Amino acid sequence: MEFLENESLYRGRYRILRRLGEGGSSVVYVASDMKTGGPVAIKHFKEDGYGLTKRGCERGESSQAFAGWDFEAELLRSIRHEAVPKLIEKYEDGFVMEYVPGNSLEKVLKKNGPFAEKKAVAIGLEVLSVLGALHEKKSPVIYRDLKPANIMLKPDGHAVLIDFGAARTYSDKAAEDTLNLGTKGFAAPEQYGSLGQTDVRTDIYCFGKTLLQMTGGRCSQELLMIIDKCTRPDRDDRFKNCREIEEALKEYPKKKLLRRGFEHLRLAAAAAIVALILSLGLANFDYVVSYASADAKDRVPAVKERLGWAGLRIKQELIKRSLWPFEEGELYLPEEVFEE
Numbered sequence: 059m060e061f062l063e064n065e066s067l068y069r070g071r072y073r074i075l076r077r078l079g080e081g082g083s084s085v086v087y088v089a090s091d092m093k094t095g096g097p098v099a100i101k102h103f104k105e106d107g108y109g110l111t112k113r114g115c116e117r118g119e120s121s122q123a124f125a126g127w128d129f130e131a132e133l134l135r136s137i138r139h140e141a142v143p144k145l146i147e148k149y150e151d152g153f154v155m156e157y158v159p160g161n162s163l164e165k166v167l168k169k170n171g172p173f174a175e176k177k178a179v180a181i182g183l184e185v186l187s188v189l190g191a192l193h194e195k196k197s198p199v200i201y202r203d204l205k206p207a208n209i210m211l212k213p214d215g216h217a218v219l220i221d222f223g224a225a226r227t228y229s230d231k232a233a234e235d236t237l238n239l240g241t242k243g244f245a246a247p248e249q250y251g252s253l254g255q256t257d258v259r260t261d262i263y264c265f266g267k268t269l270l271q272m273t274g275g276r277c278s279q280e281l282l283m284i285i286d287k288c289t290r291p292d293r294d295d296r297f298k299n300c301r302e303i304e305e306a307l308k309e310y311p312k313k314k315l316l317r318r319g320f321e322h323l324r325l326a327a328a329a330a331i332v333a334l335i336l337s338l339g340l341a342n343f344d345y346v347v348s349y350a351s352a353d354a355k356d357r358v359p360a361v362k363e364r365l366g367w368a369g370l371r372i373k374q375e376l377i378k379r380s381l382w383p384f385e386e387g388e389l390y391l392p393e394e395v396f397e398e
Contacts, residue, residue: 062087068100069147072154083127083223088157091146097159099143102152103127127153130222133199141188141218158218163272164206172274175281179307182269184217185209186307189265190300193258197227200256204264205244206271226256244268247291259293262303266296280310280317 062074062085072089078099079086087100131153134145143156163181167173173181185204192199203224210218246263248256266288273281284306290296297303 061085062100062102067092068102069149069154072098072100074100081221081223084152089154097157098146099155099157100152101127101155127223129227130225133222133225136195137191139188139191141184141216142191143218143220158210158212158220160210160212160218162207163209163211163217163268166211167206167271172276173272175273175277178269178272178277179281181209181211181217181272182265183304183307185219185265185268186300186304188219189258189261190304192225193261193300198258199225199227200258201225201261201264202249202256203241203244204261204268205241206268207241209268246293248293257293258299259296262288262296262300263290263293265300265303278310278314280314284310 061077062068064074064076066074068074068087068089071092073092074087074089075097076088077085078088084101084103087102089098089100090096091098128148131145131148134143134153134155135148143158146154146156148154172178189201189204192201201219201222201224203221204219208219208221210220212218244264244267246256246260248254248260266285269288270285275282277285284303287295287297287306288303297306
């Protein structure tokens, strides 16, 4: 395909400034709106990205693929949420939307490493707000491709969800998704096919994986339990909706404080017991020392006497075996002395 050239005009109104990124079906540019003077983002579709050609678009031909990006544009039009880019205009070969300044969460994590737990949870709550808005529509929308690359962090630190190309409407009559979409490492088991269509719990799985990457796994056991419940292989074991996760994320700090309080109490109790034992030992120190001294006075002479007799017995045995040089005047004890 031919890329839109820098400084060229798109639809006679938007001056292309630079290319922001490229996906399998489209290219995203940042442009200047000649009418308002402000920046915008343009998602321009590749000629064959959705199975379309320019001629097909010009004739107004419809296809399942065409309906895919048309659905994305209309979804952006229908959502009124501060964390979703606003649709400005839709054309047959792409659409223009609000430009979101900042960097993707993926780039920030690669550059700075995992977030502190508190910050990761704050971003997670903002993402949940968007997912909840999608899931609670009259016809629930499943995002299906939640991952750090699709979350923008604005300069003020707030999160914006971008790229709704994989989103679909949930239908209780559908047996499976028409297309199996998702990203390896974040996609739920059911996104690989043969496990029924995706639903809100699919996004919950992807959310858990994203939250895990934001923390790098270095977080409290209470938060890890929430992540674990989000990412259970069987979707029936996961949270049922985003509201349940929001409640869990808002409540878990209290549980963490309570656990730490109990840990401090256990440590304090253990310290008190050790102190009591030491104090009892010090209180009876003089008695223990005097008892040991008296016992030593009784036992040491007896031990010395036994050692002396043992030495004499050894010497006597050596003399008998002519192994000890007997000198005149040296004491020689008869064997009867050693007999019991």
